[in-house]
Amino acid sequence: MNNNKDKVGGQAVLEGVMMRYRDQMAIACRRSDDTISVHRETLKPLAKKFSPLGWPVIRGAVAFFEALILGVRALNISAAEALAEEEEELTGWHSFLMVVLGLGLGISLFFILPTYLVRFLPEWPPIWLNLIEGMVRLVIFVSYIVLITRWGDIQRFFQYHGAEHKVIFGYENNQTFDLNRINDYSTRHPRCGTSFILTVMVVSIILFSFFGWPDLGQRIALRLVLLPLVAGLSYEAIRYSARSSSPLVKVMVAPGLWLQKLTTREPDASQIEVALSALKAVLDSEEEHKEPACDSEAEVIADAR
Numbered sequence: 001m002n003n004n005k006d007k008v009g010g011q012a013v014l015e016g017v018m019m020r021y022r023d024q025m026a027i028a029c030r031r032s033d034d035t036i037s038v039h040r041e042t043l044k045p046l047a048k049k050f051s052p053l054g055w056p057v058i059r060g061a062v063a064f065f066e067a068l069i070l071g072v073r074a075l076n077i078s079a080a081e082a083l084a085e086e087e088e089e090l091t092g093w094h095s096f097l098m099v100v101l102g103l104g105l106g107i108s109l110f111f112i113l114p115t116y117l118v119r120f121l122p123e124w125p126p127i128w129l130n131l132i133e134g135m136v137r138l139v140i141f142v143s144y145i146v147l148i149t150r151w152g153d154i155q156r157f158f159q160y161h162g163a164e165h166k167v168i169f170g171y172e173n174n175q176t177f178d179l180n181r182i183n184d185y186s187t188r189h190p191r192c193g194t195s196f197i198l199t200v201m202v203v204s205i206i207l208f209s210f211f212g213w214p215d216l217g218q219r220i221a222l223r224l225v226l227l228p229l230v231a232g233l234s235y236e237a238i239r240y241s242a243r244s245s246s247p248l249v250k251v252m253v254a255p256g257l258w259l260q261k262l263t264t265r266e267p268d269a270s271q272i273e274v275a276l277s278a279l280k281a282v283l284d285s286e287e288e289h290k291e292p293a294c295d296s297e298a299e300v301i302a303d304a305r
Helices: 058-082 094-118 128-147 152-170 177-186 193-209 216-243 247-263 269-287
Strands: 008-013 014-022 022-031 036-042
Touching: 008 058, 008 152, 008 177, 014 058, 014 152, 014 269, 022 058, 022 094, 022 269, 036 058, 036 177, 036 193, 036 269, 058 094, 094 128, 094 216, 128 152, 128 193, 128 247, 152 177, 152 269, 193 247, 216 247
Parallel strands: none
Antiparallel strands: 008 014, 014 022, 022 036
């Protein structure tokens, strides 16, 4: 693998794939008439406007929020493209509202609910209560993923997720457009958003343990305040693990790769073709807009959650 290459990030969308490279984004979708539509645009990362937002740890929290907004926008664009009804595309404010509602639901389900449930346990030492809370959080997260996999329509989405990973592997190994070799790659990638969210769960257990076990209101407030730090630390952990060849690191990232067995499926040739179209479009866009550019920070967590 060529670790010197700038990272390409991606996300499965409705009947397609979004790819991101530096400041460029491309979305390729299979339309109802079997043609492939491609949407391209130039992004404006906050870290390029305000350099402190690109500092370690801070960049992860910023990238997490940017990835949420971009993910909703990409899904919206793909729905319009796949149905050939661009006039129905949501406005920016509607997309932002969906991000806020989705984030609120995620925080409530994975952070507030677990700490609320643990309040019914006896007054055990804080370290044990924090550990149990973390275990409850992980159980809720895995149960959530298992439940959505039972939804029949999600299977094609997971296939496009797998196609995105295979194509990125091909790019990283200098076999970008060799379809036969691409098909041999795994559908599980170490920089996947699924692995990132699992890392968030683990990091939160460790970080929250440093603050003891105050009353419920204080615990909820602490978890909300510390969430950006959790995201930032998790981003750095994923970023490091993607570059490291250490056997210990490989063992640590293994659970995230196992979990991707639930969120990815083997794609067919037509789905890989769509993912390749998105990659080619985003690389072509970068060449057309060639200028010194910082690496994209959101590529680590740009995958579909």
